[in-house]
Every structure is written in C-alpha cells, then in structure tokens.
Amino acid sequence: MNLDRFRGPVLALFRIVTGLLFLLHGMASLFGVFGGSRGTGHGVEFGAWPSWWAALIQLACGGFVLAGLFTRSNATIASGSMAYAYFVVHQPVALLxxxxxxxxxxxxxxxxxxxxxxGPGSWALDSLIRRSRGDDSRAHTPTATRRAAA
Known part of the structure; x- marks a missing residue:
C-alpha cells in the first residue's frame, strides 16, 4: 500500500493540530483562559520579557500556522521562539x-x-491563494519533476 497519497492531507492535519495547540497555549498565557498561565487563571503581565512576548508569538504564529497562512515564515518564527525557550529557560536547569x-x-x-x-500541506490558505493566482510553484519541486519524467 502506497502511503504517499496521504502526504498532503496528513501534513495539513499535523500543521492544523500543532497550530491549534500552540494558539491555545498562547491564549492561556496571555488571557489566563483554560487554567493558564501555569494554572493561576491569570495572564502574564503585559509586556513582561520574555513570557508576554513568547505568548504573543504563540498566539499569532499558532493562528497563522493553523490557518495555513504565511505558514513557512510563521513556523520558522515559532520554531525559533521554542529553541530560545529551551536553551534560555529550560537547558540551564538541566541538560535533558x-x-x-x-x-x-x-x-x-x-x-x-x-x-x-x-510546507503547509494540501489544506491551507497559502495553497488556496497560490491556486487562485495561477501560481503552482510545486510544479518545480524534485518530486513533481520526477513524476513528470516518469
């Protein structure tokens, strides 16, 4: 059974779930909903470094990634913010x-x-915008080139 046909939808579902969880984490931290920030029921202090800014990135990037809009840029920012969180907040406590x-x-x-x-997978606003413009840049990817040659 060839699972490659599920690549686009599964990637889209992975992006949607990851974006939603990140968005909810940002909402919990900023607004104190869903039991956050850290179970206090209160949001982090406005402008507090780095917690408020991290929560803002989580909210904004999580929403954009969830929708599949400017996906690669927002995913890069989100990844970088989590690398920062790991190395600045967590790693000094212990290595693992x-x-x-x-x-x-x-x-x-x-x-x-x-x-x-x-990329965002098949179900994304990025893909919809690209199709509406008539720009299918995926036609130039190595996979598409191999399929066309076959």
Missing part, C-alpha cells in the same frame, strides 16, 4: 528535557521546523 521540563519546547521547536521545511 526530561530533567528540565523542556519537552514541550523541544517538541514544538522540531514540529514547527518540520512544517517550515515541508
């Missing part, structure tokens, strides 16, 4: 994520890097 509580930051960092590299 299991010991320093940095597992979510590490997973988000790599998940968003994957989205940035692979």
């Amino acid at each position: 994520p299991l010991e320093n509580g940095g597992e979510p930051a590490a997973i988000y960092c790599w998940a968003f890097l994957l989205i940035a590299v692979l």
Whole structure:
C-alpha cells in the first residue's frame, strides 16, 4: 500500500493540530483562559520579557500556522521562539528535557521546523491563494519533476 497519497492531507492535519495547540497555549498565557498561565487563571503581565512576548508569538504564529497562512515564515518564527525557550529557560536547569521540563519546547521547536521545511500541506490558505493566482510553484519541486519524467 502506497502511503504517499496521504502526504498532503496528513501534513495539513499535523500543521492544523500543532497550530491549534500552540494558539491555545498562547491564549492561556496571555488571557489566563483554560487554567493558564501555569494554572493561576491569570495572564502574564503585559509586556513582561520574555513570557508576554513568547505568548504573543504563540498566539499569532499558532493562528497563522493553523490557518495555513504565511505558514513557512510563521513556523520558522515559532520554531525559533521554542529553541530560545529551551536553551534560555529550560537547558540551564538541566541538560535533558526530561530533567528540565523542556519537552514541550523541544517538541514544538522540531514540529514547527518540520512544517517550515515541508510546507503547509494540501489544506491551507497559502495553497488556496497560490491556486487562485495561477501560481503552482510545486510544479518545480524534485518530486513533481520526477513524476513528470516518469
């Protein structure tokens, strides 16, 4: 069974779920909803470095990635912010994520890097905009070139 045909939809679902979870985390941190920030029920202090800015990135980038709009740029920013969180907040406590509580930051960092590299998948506003402009840049990818040659 060839699973390649599911690549676009599965990547899109991965992007949607990851973006939604990141968006919800940002909402919890900024507005104190869903039991956050850190279970206090209150949002982080406006403008506080780095927590308020991280939450703002989570909210904005999570929403854009969820919608599949400017996906690669927003996924890159989200990945970088999670790398920063891991190395500045978690890693000084202990080396391993299991010991320093940095597992979510590490997973988000790599998940968003994957989205940035692979793109939004088939169900994204980016794809809809590209199709409406008549620009199918995927026709120039190595996979598309191999398929065309076959």
